[in-house]
Amino acid sequence: MEEGRGVKRPFFTSPDDLLEEEYYDEQLPEKKRRLTPEQVHLLEKSFEEENKLEPERKTELARKLGLQPRQVAVWFQNRRARWKTKTLERDFDRLKASFDALRADHDALLQDNHRLRSQVVTLTEKMQEKEAPGPAGGAAMDASEQLQPPEDQAKASVDAEEQMAAAEAFDEALLLQQVKAEDRLSTGSGAGSAVLDADALLAVVDSSVESYSYFPPGGAADEYHHDCVMGGAGGIQSEEDDGAGSDEGCSYLPDDDAGVLFGAGHGHHHAEDEEEDGGQISWWMWNWSTS
């Protein structure tokens, strides 16, 4: 049947077509008409230049396209909505990938922490045996330890204590951040809704990494801060050019917000984002991150 498909009836294709449109209006009043590719092309071009529409530009565009100013305004409205959706999806993908990487690193740190703790326990036991020397105690020392100079043994002992202290500090920091995050979740601005402040969510991981002195200054932790910065200067690009050079750089994440994830800026949300989503991670993001 293809009702209405073979015959395209664009809305006011040009001022000259207005007479013809009257025919359609008689036949099918109140029907939606798709814009012609030419109209869409010009609107897209205009949108790329500036995604907001001043009154003069609106009337000028409407005149050029043979549309009503209201239609031009509506088109821009819908186009902004599409752009925002697309950008949010892209930002989500990036955040998810970055968070996964960070979480994997965090897990590795936990494992390392566990290993170091075991090592400290072993060394402590051996020291205790050594401090209370008996016939059995002396014999317990293995060959490698007997070969180790006394000063090296003392250094190993100090290292073990430092590692233990670092591990405990790490645990405390982790616990503190978790408590903070939970507090913010339960008393947060979401007023009971299942949303979590991005800072709270990510600070748990972030501060755990930073408070644990595993990374030297300028080391791996800093690389996370700098290399994974996403988003960029705003800018409008057509969503049709999804390939190279598409919406890159027009992320809805302002530069500062990359720091939210990695703790660099402990970023404040961009004013627009505060307005858009209340400065909170959307519920679906929270659900994902806690799943």
Next chain:
DNA sequence: TTGTGTTTTATTGCCTCC
């Protein structure tokens, strides 16, 4: 041809700004 999913155009209601 039909059913269904997606996209596009348009409306409504609320909010913010001047």
Next chain:
DNA sequence: GGAGGCAATAAAACACAA
């Protein structure tokens, strides 16, 4: 208070598999 923006939604137009 009016203008303009946005989110949510409706509905027409369109695409496509069966």
